[in-house]
Amino acid sequence: MRQHIEIPRSDDATALRKAANEHLFVGMSSRAQLEQEGGPLVLTGSQGIYVKDIDGREYIDGISGMYFRNIGHGREEVARAVYEQLSNVSMNVYASATPPTIQLAAKLAQMAPGDLNRTFFVQGGSEANETSLKMAQAYHMRRGDTGRYKVISRRGSYHGNTYGTIWLGGHPSFPRTDYQPVPPNVVHVPQPYFYQCEFGSATPAECAEKSANAVEEAILFHGPESVSAFIGEPVSQPYGMIVPPDGYWQRIREICDKYGVLLIFDEVITGFGRLGTWFGADFVGVTPDIISFAKGVTSGYFPVGGSIASEEVADVFTETPFSHMFTYSSHPAGAAAALANLEVVESENLVENARVRGEQLERRLLDMKEMHPIVGDVRGAGLLRSIEFVKDRETKERFDASMKVSDSLTKGMIDRGLWIRSYAFHIPIAPPLIVTADEIDQIADKIDGALTDTEKGLGIV
Ligand code: PLP
Numbered sequence: 158m159r160q161h162i163e164i165p166r167s168d169d170a171t172a173l174r175k176a177a178n179e180h181l182f183v184g185m186s187s188r189a190q191l192e193q194e195g196g197p198l199v200l201t202g203s204q205g206i207y208v209k210d211i212d213g214r215e216y217i218d219g220i221s222g223m224y225f226r227n228i229g230h231g232r233e234e235v236a237r238a239v240y241e242q243l244s245n246v247s248m249n250v251y252a253s254a255t256p257p258t259i260q261l262a263a264k265l266a267q268m269a270p271g272d273l274n275r276t277f278f279v280q281g282g283s284e285a286n287e288t289s290l291k292m293a294q295a296y297h298m299r300r301g302d303t304g305r306y307k308v309i310s311r312r313g314s315y316h317g318n319t320y321g322t323i324w325l326g327g328h329p330s331f332p333r334t335d336y337q338p339v340p341p342n343v344v345h346v347p348q349p350y351f352y353q354c355e356f357g358s359a360t361p362a363e364c365a366e367k368s369a370n371a372v373e374e375a376i377l378f379h380g381p382e383s384v385s386a387f388i389g390e391p392v393s394q395p396y397g398m399i400v401p402p403d404g405y406w407q408r409i410r411e412i413c414d415k416y417g418v419l420l421i422f423d424e425v426i427t428g429f430g431r432l433g434t435w436f437g438a439d440f441v442g443v444t445p446d447i448i449s450f451a452k453g454v455t456s457g458y459f460p461v462g463g464s465i466a467s468e469e470v471a472d473v474f475t476e477t478p479f480s481h482m483f484t485y486s487s488h489p490a491g492a493a494a495a496l497a498n499l500e501v502v503e504s505e506n507l508v509e510n511a512r513v514r515g516e517q518l519e520r521r522l523l524d525m526k527e528m529h530p531i532v533g534d535v536r537g538a539g540l541l542r543s544i545e546f547v548k549d550r551e552t553k554e555r556f557d558a559s560m561k562v563s564d565s566l567t568k569g570m571i572d573r574g575l576w577i578r579s580y581a582f583h584i585p586i587a588p589p590l591i592v593t594a595d596e597i598d599q600i601a602d603k604i605d606g607a608l609t610d611t612e613k614g615l616g617i618v
Pocket of ligand 1: 223280281282283284286315316317318390394423424425426451452
């Protein structure tokens, strides 16, 4: 017999929140936390850089959903492209392709750096990284390098939440204690995070050199014949938008080439304009062997991700197929969404807007650093920015988690109508790439206000 469960009406805020607490897992929020907060934010409208909740409150979407809403909310041209595709061919059949998917693959080959020419499509970032890792291992296997199965990743990176990706990197707000043991193929090395460099480096160049040397040492320690790939985000989000010091990626490329290790760029956040360049690879001036992408390719209007392989990697799958697939790979509606989305990015010059508005935001953040003693560092590139807050600027000591500083900052921003959730020791800031100069000032004013409230609460000012 079925349980008697009421389906809430879509305009009944109280019933929706109650049903959410009872029946829905909301990402990275516990039921106790949601009950305390009165339930999740229930969105019923969105336009441009704004989202509106069921009670009519409006917020600026300060992190583009989760770093994906690059062209902003409510873009009818993308919705229409999805509708038209679904009304025509709603999905391919086994071992077939559709025109938009082929067009998107060609478009990506046109845009990607170097000879990265062939794409395997999936549904999101974790699957893209799974795909890239499998591609890398299969590449070695088919060349007779059958022992290469280890993957080197950096502490403080994030590459997804499937079993195959969760232990790569190490995100400060994603505890992995429930998911033991650490897979035997995962090797961790330091993040080139100059502000809190693991090596205590005196200069960015020293931090870059020591962090890159640690990769070579790890390869030698494990044996080059056992290492398949190095994976990293060109600019890494979890520790607060770590832009590696100059020369780091060039040195990593050299090391990978020296030992026959493939270089995978996880461009799930950095791809498609966020840094003020089309790809993070363009931003750092290094071409990887494989790019994983997702988020910005459709701005989240349809779940699409993928892996773009260089000619050399793709060639090993010429005679026998890449033994890998998902039911919904190459979804034509996803490809239609991506083509319409990229058309907006190009026609509205959003990559350049990300660069210019990013510089404006950086100036405002640097002003905040002058004014607020808890601001230890501001960093990032394009419209991927961060404030790292510290208890003591001299020693860079962080606040104890029990002081709930990130909760106070989050409340200060949300109360002012800016939807950004601070976590661990930083405030992430990544508005849609359509943001205007006036909106950047509004975002900055709200963050400034939240910092003032928090400092007052701490008895600092
Ligand atoms: N890689 C990076 C750099 C990400 O930021 C994310 C998600 O935030 C992922 C991979 C995982 O993507 P998804 O959540 O679509 O699986």
